Amino acid sequence: MAKDFTSRKENYSQWYNEIVAKADLAEHSAVRGCMVIKPYGYAIWEKMQAQLDKMFKETGHVNAYFPLFVPKSLFEAEEKNAEGFAKECAVVTHYRLKTDPNDKTKLIVDPxxxxxxxxxxxPTSEAVIWNTYKGWIQSYRDLPILVNQWANVVRWEMRTRLFLRTAEFLWQEGHTAHATKEEALAESRTMLDVYSEFAEKYMAMPVVKGIKTESERFAGAEETFCIEAMMQDGKALQAGTSHFLGQNFAKAFDVKFANKEGKLDHVWATSWGVSTRLIGGLIMTHSDDNGLVLPPNLAPIQVAIVPIYKGEEQLATISETALKIKANLEAKGISVKFDNRDTHKPGWKFAEYEFKGVPVRIAIGPRDLENGTVEVARRDTLEKEVLQIADIETKIENLLKNIQDNLYQKSIDFRADNSHHVDSYDEFKQVLKAKGGFIYAHWDGTPETEEKIKQETKATIRCIPLSEKQVEGKCMYSGNPSKGKVIFAKAY
RNA sequence: CGGGACGUAGCUUAGUCCGGUUAAAGUGCGCGUCUGGGGGGCGCGAGAGCGGUGGUUCGAAUCCACUCGUCCCGACCA
Known part of the structure; x- marks a missing residue:
């Protein structure tokens, strides 16, 4: 079994850090707060990208690329956006270095x-993009613009954690322009649905779709929609956001179009993004005390085949069977690694695939060849069974589906077990302290109350859930009327 | 940025309080050998000058100052 693993119970943060390190996902770099995403971690990102990109294109979007740098004058154009990000910006002030006259081996910034x-x-691309859109849009015939870009952004964070919060991170940001408010609003909701579908079907991570309160809203947005997931320590993770930007950026960058009636109007906008943070969410949703657990739909390696053999001859015989299974599985679109490395023992490989979260492992040894069987182990439950080799491909295919469903169901159940409804502030504090998780409670809709609760308990309003039937009540804090319950939680 | 902890071989750590021969161990790595259904055994070998800089001292991993970085708790944030 896995050795030297910190358990979730022992120290949740340390458990997380160890998984990232030992599963070979990422490491710290020479640059403060920035990570090196290692091949295995990057492969997960590539799987995410491929699927999201497909979904974006299915909803009519195209990719483009805009520059890394934003001239300060453009950056400051949309006031609220600029203000919101000002505290965490890296700024380029010079374009050349020169040899230090006092030490020829050193370079200095050339004044x-x-x-x-x-x-x-x-830190986000609204400014450069809207400045560009200004030149692209004259008429309603130029709309809508449905552009996405895959890029890196930099936010100079105080405290970073691999994947969850790094100074530089990878993401996609969609930036769309529309002729009407209704269309833009519908777009932001469409993308919210894309995100939640991706989270649930591919990441097997249940999310709550909701609206951010004013204080949690994206700087420069009229409305921020979000998906919120619950991690295994009961804390909430904002997994994706979709913003309805109104006409704020169009006004800031003077982007007008002539409508069908020939009148000029400002363009309506949305932006939406998910980042490498999703990998952090993926880890914290499914992984256990033996290491990473990956849902089959995003696992770079879905099936690992480990031969157990003595001598080259036996390996050759086993390889024949293994390669046949591999080819048949690959024909079904399943990614398979046949690990015939002679440099590691079977037991070592078992352990490795286990903490790297590979969903299914097949072991084939001489005993199996005799019996016409293979040993199949599933990562999610750690169960092993010996299966007849006949039609093994279909069995594996079903098993992968089963694992995907099981992980999702487990997460749904976990969230249900850790979601609570409260009516009074005392009860709220007590539940928050004793159980954590998502707490549904009435709130009077004011930033003041939200802020006070945050100050007193560290819990924030994660969102006003969209799916909940909104039943009126009284704010648990102020006693004032409330339009409906909102979700409170401690968050990442 | 505030509070706390920490930086010694690739990794995990002992040694630091109370300075003193050649800095110790496990693991990992290399070679050989026996092995092979859950990180295998034995033998041999390579590998660090103790985060960095500057001081104190006959002598510094150990004491002092500064600095860089990491982790944890806060504030901020996707």
Whole structure:
């Protein structure tokens, strides 16, 4: 079994860090707060990208690329957006280095090479993009613009954690322009649905779709929709956001179009994004005390085949069977690794695939060849069974589906067990302390109350859930009228 | 940015309080050998000058100052 693993119960943060390190997903880099995403971790990101990209295109979007740098004058154009991100921007002030006259082995910033205007390393791309859209849009015939970009952004965070919060991260950001408010609103809801479908079907991570309160809203947005997931420590993770930007950016960048009536109007906008943070969510949703657990739909390796053999001859015989199974599985679109490395023992490989979260492992040894069987182990439950080799491909295919469903169901159950409804503030504090998780409670809709609850308990309003039937009541804190319950939780 | 902890071989750590020969162990790595259905055994070998800089001292991993970085708890945030 896995050795030297911190358990979730012992120390949840340490457990998380160890999984990231030992499953070979990422490591810290020489640059403060920035990570190196290692091949195995990046492979998960590629799987996510491929699926999301497909879904974006199915909903009519196309990809483009905009620059990393944002001139300060553009950045400051949309006031609220600029203000919201100002505290965490990296700024380029010079464009040249030169040899240090005092030490020929060193370089210094050439003071002669100061930029006339500073460049902001994008924390998000609304500014450059809307400045560009200005040139693309004259008429309603130019709309809508449905563009996505895969990019990196930089937010100079104080405290970073691999995947969950890094100073530089990878993401996609969709930026759309529309002729009407209704269309833009519908777009932001469509993308919210894309995100939640992706989270639930591919990540097997249940999410609550909701609306952010004013204080949690994206800087520059009229409305922020979000998906919120629950991690195994009961804390909430904002897994994706979709913003209805109103006409804020169109006004800031003077983007107008002539409508069918020939009148000029400002364009309506949305933006939406998910990031490498999803990998953090994926880890914290499914993994256990033996390491990473990956849902089959996103696992870079879905099936690992481990031969057990003595001598080259036996390996050759086993390889024949193994390669046949591999080919048949691959024909079904299943990714298979036949691990015939002679440099590691079977037991070592078992352990490795286990903490790397490979959903299914097949072991084939001489005993199996005699009996016409293979040993199949599933990562989610750690169960092993010996199966007849006949039609093994269909059995594996079904098993993968089964694992995917099981992980999702387990997460749904976990969330249900850790969601609570409360009516009074005392009860709220007690449940928050004793159980954590999502707490549904009435709130009077004011930022003041929200802030006070945050100050007193560290819990924030994660969202106003969209699916809940909104039943009126009284705010648990102020006693004032409430339009419906909202979700409180401690968050990442 | 505030509070706390920590930086010694690739990794995990002992040694630091109370300075003193050649810095110790496990694991990992290399070679050989026996092995092979859950991180295998035995033998041999390579590998660090103790995060960095500057001080104190006859002598510094150990004491002092500064600095960089990491982790945890807060504040901020996707």
């Amino acid at each position: 002669e090479a100061k930029l006339e205007e500073e460049l902001i390393v994008r």
